[in-house]
Amino acid sequence: MIDAHRAPILHPSPNFDARDCAVDMLVLHYTGMENADAALVRLCDPAAKVSAHYVVREDGQTFSLVPETARAWHAGVSFWRGARNINARSIGIEIVNGGHDFGLPAFPEAQIAAVIDLIAAIRGRWAIPDRNIVGHSDVAPGRKLDPGERFPWQSLAAAGHGLWPDVMAEDSADPLGDLARIGYGPAPLDDAGHAAAVIFAFSQRFRSHAPTSTLDADLRARICAVAGLAEAAR
Numbered sequence: 001m002i003d004a005h006r007a008p009i010l011h012p013s014p015n016f017d018a019r020d021c022a023v024d025m026l027v028l029h030y031t032g033m034e035n036a037d038a039a040l041v042r043l044c045d046p047a048a049k050v051s052a053h054y055v056v057r058e059d060g061q062t063f064s065l066v067p068e069t070a071r072a073w074h075a076g077v078s079f080w081r082g083a084r085n086i087n088a089r090s091i092g093i094e095i096v097n098g099g100h101d102f103g104l105p106a107f108p109e110a111q112i113a114a115v116i117d118l119i120a121a122i123r124g125r126w127a128i129p130d131r132n133i134v135g136h137s138d139v140a141p142g143r144k145l146d147p148g149e150r151f152p153w154q155s156l157a158a159a160g161h162g163l164w165p166d167v168m169a170e171d172s173a174d175p176l177g178d179l180a181r182i183g184y185g186p187a188p189l190d191d192a193g194h195a196a197a198v199i200f201a202f203s204q205r206f207r208s209h210a211p212t213s214t215l216d217a218d219l220r221a222r223i224c225a226v227a228g229l230a231e232a233a234r
Contacts, residue, residue, distance in 0.1 A: 142197030
């Protein structure tokens with residue numbers, strides 16, 4: 001549960017519309033801007049036509065911009081597990097961080113603790129499986145890099161949210177097929193350029209110390225392990 005001092009502050013954005021399906025996904029972003037104030041201005045600017053449901057500052061303070069029952073405009077052109085209209089089925093969380101354009105700073109512990117609390121609260125209201133807790137880079141590989149390789153996905157999973165392979169599997173015999181089974185796509189991954197972007201997105205999240213767009217034995221084993229977790233998370 002979110003602590004009282006982390007209770008979201010209402011900061012309404014006009015940038016939303018109606019949902020046409022149930023929520024079953026969470027998409028995590030970094031803001032990629034110089035500070036929280038700049039991000040809030042943009043996410044609430046009607047001309048920008050972007051928004052998110054929540055913004056989490058470095059100190060853990062959280063802002064609520066769009067009601068969870070409405071569709072915020074955060075994912076853009078995206079794909080996950082056969083779905084393309086990710087905004088319609090997801091809740092978007094913007095985590096204040098300068099991102100790659102500002103040196104990709106570390107995420108403070110207080111901020112990650114607040115994100116974990118927020119996710120727990122959201123999942124108490126919606127049926128969101130672990131396999132559908134994703135980064136923007138997962139649903140828009142090649143187009144987006146956030147929340148970036150410094151985001152602590154393993155800590156998130158240790159708190160009970162999302163996938164993390166604690167034990168490596170055997171080398172995958174069909175890594176591109178396994179990536180599609182995890183949710184990446186569109187499947188089949190038969191375009192070499194797009195396949196490379198998907199491989200990089202996966203490695204950025206699950207082997208963040210050495211992201212790459214080239215398959216090797218270690219990466220194939222990680223892909224196989226995550227695919228097994230995704231199947232079990234149905």
